[in-house]
Amino acid sequence: MSSIKQQFKVRLPWAIDLFRSIRGSIRAQYYKLFFRQKPSFVCPICNYKGPFANYNTLYTAIKHTQCPKCELYERHRLQFLVFSALEKQYNFSNMSMLHFAPETLFKKYFKSKLLKYHTADLESSEVNYRTDICKLPLADCCYDIVFASHVLGPVSKLSQPDKT
Numbered sequence: 001m002s003s004i005k006q007q008f009k010v011r012l013p014w015a016i017d018l019f020r021s022i023r024g025s026i027r028a029q030y031y032k033l034f035f036r037q038k039p040s041f042v043c044p045i046c047n048y049k050g051p052f053a054n055y056n057t058l059y060t061a062i063k064h065t066q067c068p069k070c071e072l073y074e075r076h077r078l079q080f081l082v083f084s085a086l087e088k089q090y091n092f093s094n095m096s097m098l099h100f101a102p103e104t105l106f107k108k109y110f111k112s113k114l115l116k117y118h119t120a121d122l123e124s125s126e127v128n129y130r131t132d133i134c135k136l137p138l139a140d141c142c143y144d145i146v147f148a149s150h151v152l153g154p155v156s157k158l159s160q161p162d163k164t
């Protein structure tokens, strides 16, 4: 916990949320104005409607993938829609969840829906459990739901056998 950004996150979490909200609103208006010739999409998470951002790397480009307002990707929108559909079948207000590598926007959402919500991460100190997903310090069946997204890459790297 040494960087200025981490100190800011811990001491003024509302300021981070406010900054993200303002940045997202500005970015959304920018996309609507300057990319209005692109196809329009709806984000079920933040209700933005308009063109989405592409994700570009050195080797590939994925078109229309990131919502410019909440900055989340299609996997997040799918997770949100699945969770919303499941919410119609299950009473989450009586359930507990352990959320690995928690996404900031999902933290508030899950916390508001569940009776007990805890977070875990291998590296972040802003979680309830700073732990390796392969070596959990928890008893079996102590949570109703375990939510882990986008962690298989790091886990498979950690699970590699030693080559020494």
Ligand SMILES: [Zn+2]
Residues within 6 Å of the ligand: 043, 044, 045, 046, 047, 048, 067, 068, 069, 070, 071, 072
């Ligand atoms: Zn969005």
